[in-house]
Amino acid sequence: MVPINYYIILSAILFTIGVTGVLIRRNALIIFMSIELMLNAANLAIVAFSSAIQSFSGQIFVFFVIAVAAAEVAVGLALIVEIFKSKRSIDVDQMNSLKG
């Protein structure tokens, strides 16, 4: 069987790539996708731990995380569309004023 450490290291690597994406990209959509990548890495770690301790609770938490991620994407993309309508750009460097 695969040692759980491998899953944890993979999850850490994926999470770090997501963090790097948030830090170095300026496109709001790419930043959003990197956040999804981080959620996914966390889910992978949760399922690995839940499988290691032979418990179902972890899988149920992951189920809830997926539902919350879906809700987050709906609202976030609506916000990005609105920002694009007012600024004609989704570059996060352009979003420097509270008033549209």
Next chain:
Amino acid sequence: MTLDLALFLVLALVAIATALGLLMSRNAVYSALFLVLNFVTVAVFYLLLGAPFIAMAQVTVYAGAIMVLFLFVIMLLGADALPKTDVLPWQKPLAIFMAVILAGEAAFLLITKARPAGDILQPEAAINSMDNLRQLGMALFSDYLLPFEVTSILLLVAMVGAIVLTHKEKGAQK
């Protein structure tokens, strides 16, 4: 090397490569498609870990619904090829340097401090997918009933919020 380990290593390479592809590609559509592939590989990891329901939910909700929404927005905005803006020159190396530190720390802490077991044992019950589904359903609708209902309200609020945000009122000034 067992079959499981070989499968894991190949899929791990694919997952990391697609995540890097998401990070590097200039075109937002390619990034979204890389992310779809990444979600599917993670779904296969869930299958390896004995969680078939989560794997299927991952494919339908993440790779299906969420990424299609992303692609719709990318194409709606025509934002697949944004003009390059001037970036701070020191930002990228600094970000990568700090990310490497974060990865090292996270892996170190997770391995040294939180070690529940050596290998992942696959119980005979969990291999049977119908059994996994039944146990998951029982737990979801007995112990976790309140969180389940709260989640349904959260989804409703998110739907209403998205409609309110993008809805244009009649007669409102632009």
